Amino acid sequence: MKANIFILIGLMFIAFGCDPGGIGNTDVIIDQHKDLGTLDINFIYKIPGIPADRVRKVDLSLAYTADSLNHGQFFTSKNVSDAESLYRFYLPPGTYYYQATIICLCQSDSCLWSQFPGGQFGLRMDGGKVEVKKGLATVVSTQFH
C-alpha cells in the first residue's frame, strides 16, 4: 500500500514537474514571482472615423529608461492580439517605460484624418512611465486620442 502511494507521488512529479509547456503549477508561479511586482497594461484604443478592424495592434514593449524608449531599445515585448486587451508583465520593482503601437490599414485619407502620419500603414504610439512595486499590481491603460 505504502509503495503504491510512493509510486503515485513519483508519477505525479514526472507528469507535472518537468513540463514547462504543460499544465501549470500555480504555487510554483507565485513562488517564482514572489520578489516581483505586476504591471498590467490595458491596451485599448478607439479611433473615430475608422472601422475597428482597420486599426490593428502592432507592438507592446518595455524599456528601462526614457532614452532607450526613444531609441527603440526595449528589453522585452509581448505578443499582441486584437482579441485581447490585457497584458501582464512580472517585473522587479523599479521604474519602467512602456510603448504601445497601433497601425492604420485604411486606404484613402481616413488614416491621415485620424492622425496616423503618412496615411495608410501609418503608426501611432502611446507610452508612459510606470512604477512597479514588489508584490503589488500597477495597472495602466493606453490612451490613443
Add this chain to the structure above:
Amino acid sequence: MSRGHLRRIKIFLLLSGLCMCNLIVTSCSEKIDLYSGGDKLTAVYCLLNNEDSIQYLRIASQYTIIGDGTVIKPDSLDMTVKGDFIAYLSETTSSGEQKSYHFTPSYAIKKDSGWFPAEALQVYETKCTIIPNTIYALYVLFPKEKRMVFAKTLSFGGGFHVIDPIIVPGRKINLFPGEDFYLRYEPLKNAAVYEATAKFLYDDIRDGLAERKEFIIALPLKFNDQTDNIISQRIAGDRFLRDISRGLKKDSTIRRRPVGFNFHVSVGGQELAMEIRNDLDAASFSNSDYSSFENAAGIFSTLSHKRIETLPLSRFTIDSLALSSLTRDLGFLTFDEINKLDSIK
C-alpha cells in the same frame, strides 16, 4: 404406422414449415446484400473543400495483406477498381433544391510513385463550389454489379476565421522564456476537428550560401466538444527553445539565420473527426474500422485549410535563439549579426 413414426413426421413437418417461413421472410426483404465477406472492399475518399471550385474523389480496391504476415507490394491490377462506374455528388440546399455534379477522370494532381503504384491512383474531379451549410451526398454506382456506394455530409457553415496570427505590418512573433504565443481561431459551424502546425523557418548558411530549412511544431488535435467562442492553442516560449535544441544538430561549419513562422490550420467535418477519434481509440482499446460508407471503406467529409505565412520574429526571439543556454551552440545569428550580414549584401 407406429406412434413414434407419426411423431417424427410431425416434427419434420414443423421444421419444414419454419424453414419455409424463414425463406419467405428473408426473400421479401428489399435489402440487397451489398457486401459479402469474401469480396474485396472498394475504398472511396472524398473530402470536400469549400475554398476550391473543384472537388476530388479517389477510388481504389482495398489492398489486402497476405495472412502469414509477409508484406507483398501491391500491384496496380490488385488496387484498380475495374469495370464501369458512375460517381456523382448530389447537393441539397436548405430550400430543398437538388443539383448533381458528375465526376470525370482527373489528371490535375501529380501522382507520386512509391509503395503504391501511381497508375493505381484513380482520381476523379468535378466542378463544384461548396455552398455553406448544405447537405452533400456522394454516390458511386456499379451498374454491372448492381451495387451502390453512398454517404452524405454537411458542409461547413461558412469560412474559417483565424484570429491569431494575422499578418499586420510591423507585428512580430515573440517566443522566448516567459513569453508564449497563442494561436486563436473561431470554431466553425459543422466542423468537429482542428489540426494546427507551426513551421519555424530558418536558413542554414554554409560558405555564403543559404539553404531554407523548416522545423515543424505540431500542436495537439482539438476536437470541437467544448462550447468556447474562441479556440486557443499555446506554443510555450520555454518549450520552443527546448524543442529546437533537441531537433537541430550542432554543426560548426554552418551559421543559422532565423526567418519566421508559417502556420497551417486544417479543419475537418464530423465524419473526419470520427475517423480520427477511431484511429486514436484503436491505439488503446479498439480495433474497429470507421467508414463513412456502409459497404465500402473510406471517408466522405469536409476539409478546409488556412495558411498564414512568413510571420517575422522579434529581436528578442532571434537573440534568445542565439544566446540562450539551450540553443547557443546551434549557430544562430544574433539580431545585430543579421543586420550586419544584410548591410554587406
